[in-house]
Amino acid sequence: MNFDDLIQGFPDLTTTGLAQGSIYALVALGYTLVYGVLRLINFAHSEVFMYGTFAALWTWGLMGYDSNSARPDLGTALLLIVVSLVVASLFSGGVAMVVEAVAYRPLRKRNAPPLVFLISAIGASFVLAELMGAFTERRQQGIPGLLPTEPLFSAGGWTVYPLQLMTFVVALAVMFGLDWFVSKTRFGRGIRAVAQDADTAALMGVNKGRVIGLVFLLGGLLAGVAAVFYSMKQGNTRFNVGFLIGLKAFSAAVLGGIGNLRGALVGGLLLGLVEAYGAALFGSNWTNVIAFVVLLVLLMFRPTGLLGESLGRARA
Amino acid sequence: MTTETVKKQRWKLNLRDRFQDLPLPARITAMAVFVVLLYLLPTKAFYENLGFPIPMGSGYLPFYTTGSDMAGVLFQCGYYILLALGLNVVLGYAGLLDLGFFGFFAVGAYTVALLTSPESKLITEYNWFESPWPWLVTVPIAIALAMLSGVLLGWPTLRLRGDYLAIVTLGFAEIIRIVAKNQDWILNGDRGIPSVGHPPGTYSNGEAIFELDFAPYYWLVLTVIIVVIFLIRNLANSRVGRAWVAIREDEDAAELMGVPTFKFKLWAFAIGAAIGGLSGSLWAGQANFVNSATFSLENSILVLAAVLLGGAGSIGGAILGGFLVIYLPEWLRSVGDVFGWPTQVTVGGIHIDVSPTSLRFVIFGALLIVVMIYRPQGLWPNRRRAAELKDRQKEVAPVE
Incomplete structure (x- = not known):
């Protein structure tokens, strides 16, 4: 137990935690959206995220930046990030929709029980991860450094780096966008209707198949955004990076109440903070244990997560 | 027609x-x-002649894994079959989704390692006992401890349902792995515990039976599997088994009919955990060296895939599934030459390794998807479950 580190580093730990938590939250939203609508743990979502990191890497590679390039100036960096955000989200979204069409839709048509979906998802996850593994020779690949590494500002022991601020701001913006989309638009109403009662929604004229496709697409888009920031933070990527992030993000979704969009945000940020504080307190080796212990304890007292399950009930 | x-x-x-x-x-x-x-099966003269002629490539499709030691693969299949049988009790009978089943395997393996290794810290640092225990004595302790950890995990968490139970058990397995990896007081972290004891027994010339050769281990695990099958079969056909089926099909209805659901769920957890611990202790008896790297979550998921691929709730299914998840990827490693499969293709200047060794999990994953689509009840289904699934298929509303 190292309380000194915790107290002295508290502001910094908070920023680190929030930045990491934003990434978790973005991925967690993918789990929560699918779970809210289909009551299905989309095990392959972690691989959707992983494909996003490679899409970002390849985009930068095509634009002439690899891990050995010099850091570009700020304008170029922003351009690179914006382009990679677009490409990675579209790529991840596409992969998510392919997974849905290949691994889930045939099962839905046969009204298979949830466990069968789970195994199919595990199969899809193996296929995606190992295909990328074969394609990249299972090697770790470096990500170019883009944003300046000098602190954005630093005052009284509190430093904020550009990447952290950008991650947090973009993630929040994307999440508010999603919240708006789900609560205000026609498509969002469809999603909520299917989440509440799929068969009744279908009777009311909602195209269930299209809504489900849309949900996977949205989850993939968000995972792509998360992937760009994750790779910039991590500095490298590999065909198996999805697993741990997926696990954490799923935990975050459960923490906040799976199926609940705001729950995913709260859960993700909370998990990021808990990990950052816990790492300072007990040493960084124990980060994952702390995250899971907090989750277990919380589930014992609030079995449906902090905010409860409620994609269907989220009213405009 | x-x-x-x-x-x-x-x-x-x-x-x-x-x-x-x-x-x-x-x-x-x-x-x-x-x-x-x-x-x-592990006798070379026997397995080498298993196979059948095919009209392509080298013309003969062998059953055995030419790329790796057959007896070793069989032993690995053996302890996965045990794990699948254990998870089958939890998931197939009682319907509890346990994603961290390998945690109990880890508990069993570490118990054996700690008690039988002369380099265990219990001996070298804490002086709990003078000399390492024989392997055979530690197996019941390993089973008991695994069972205890099952109860300890189940007690607070079995009140949760479905997917929440899944994430909690997943967390449990991950916590065990990380604790094993990080702490130095007993389990020795990543360095692990070397010289773990082997099962007893010598040949008539005084050589130990359980040494480097995999075949005796396979025979041991096969015997254990047969015993476990009989125990589980009887259990499943007893009052306890009927209670599990009732809980799986409708927990509330079972509770209303007077089945103490919590108690029986806890029993399912404990029994499943005990079998997992047994599997771990068998593995540790062979492995010689135990560290945290073996207990990654992928293994838990592989066991889960084994149970559902074979058919949840069916002993034959668990066995078939446990066999396939290990054997198939290993076998695919070696079939490339038979079909004249290319090992590398080049797309736009990038060389991609497409040998079966590299793609075996792609093939395995695709197979999982295909089986789930066309045979969701599993390859060797439990009759009752297959009937339940058939009913569901009929209920499907033609809305899409």
Whole structure:
């Protein structure tokens, strides 16, 4: 137990935690959206995220930046990030929709029980991860450094780096966008209707198949955004990076109440903070244990997560 | 045409009935022959002749894994089959989704390692006892501790349902792994525990039976599997088994009918955990060296895939599934030469390794998807579950 580190580093730990938590939250939203609508743990979502990191890497590679390039100036960096955000989200979204069409839709048509979906998802996850593994020779690949590494500002022991601020701001913006989309638009109403009662929604004229496709697409888009920031933070990527992030993000979704969009945000940020504080307190080796212990304890007292399950009930 | 398909289907359905209809002595003889064949399996002269000719490539499709030691693969299949049997109790009978089943395997393996290794810290630092214990004595302790950890995990968490239970058990397995990886006081972190004890026994010339050769370990695990099958079968056909089925099909209804659901769920957890611990102790007896790297979450997921691939709730299914998840990727490693499969293709200047070794999990994953689409009840289903699934398929609303 190292309380000194915790107290002295508290502001910094908070920023680190929030930045990491934003990434978790973005991925967690993918789990929560699918779970809210289909009551299905989309095990392959972690691989959707992983494909996003490679899409970002390849985009930068095509634009002439690899891990050995010099850091570009700020304008170029922003351009690179914006382009990679677009490409990675579209790529991840596409992969998510392919997974849905290949691994889930045939099962839905046969009204298979949830466990069968789970195994199919595990199969899809193996296929995606190992295909990328074969394609990249299972090697770790470096990500170019883009944003300046000098602190954005630093005052009284509190430093904020550009990447952290950008991650947090973009993630929040994307999440508010999603919240708006789900609560205000026609498509969002469809999603909520299917989440509440799929068969009744279908009777009311909602195209269930299209809504489900849309949900996977949205989850993939968000995972792509998360992937760009994750790779910039991590500095490298590999065909198996999805697993741990997926696990954490799923935990975050459960923490906040799976199926609940705001729950995913709260859960993700909370998990990021808990990990950052816990790492300072007990040493960084124990980060994952702390995250899971907090989750277990919380589930014992609030079995449906902090905010409860409620994609269907989220009213405009 | 239609009558033909009907006939074919009826024949398929009757395969199991036909076997059941045989007179008892015939059935026992058939099973005995099968078991003897299983014991013969790691013998080189026997497995090398298993296979069949095919009209392509090298012309002969061998059954054995030419790329790796057959007895070793069989032993690995053996402890995965045990794990699958254990998870089958939890998931197939009681319907509890446990994603961290490998945690109990870890508990069993570490117990054996700590008690039988002369370099265990219990001896070198804490002086709990003078010399390492024999392997055989530690197995019941490993089973008991795994069972205890099952109860300890189940007690607070079995009140959760479905997917929440899944994430909690997942967390449990991950916590065990990270604790094993990080702490230095007992389990020695990543460096692990070396010189773990082997099962006892020597040949007549004084050489130990359980050394480097995998075949004796396979025979041991096969024997254990047969014993476990009998225990589980009896359990499943008893009052306890009926309670599990009731809980799986409708927990609330079971509770209303007077089944103490919590108690039986806890029992399912404990029994499943005990079998997992047993599997871990068998593995540790062979492995010689135990560290945290073995207990990654992927293994838990592989066991889960084994149970559902074979058919949840069915002992035969668990065995088939446990065998396939290990054997198939290993076998795929070696079939490339047979079909004349290319090992590398070049797309736009990038060389991609497409050898079966590299793609074996892609093939395995695709197979999982295909089986789940066309045979969701599993390859060797439990009858009741298969019937439940058929009903569900009929209920599907044609809304898309």
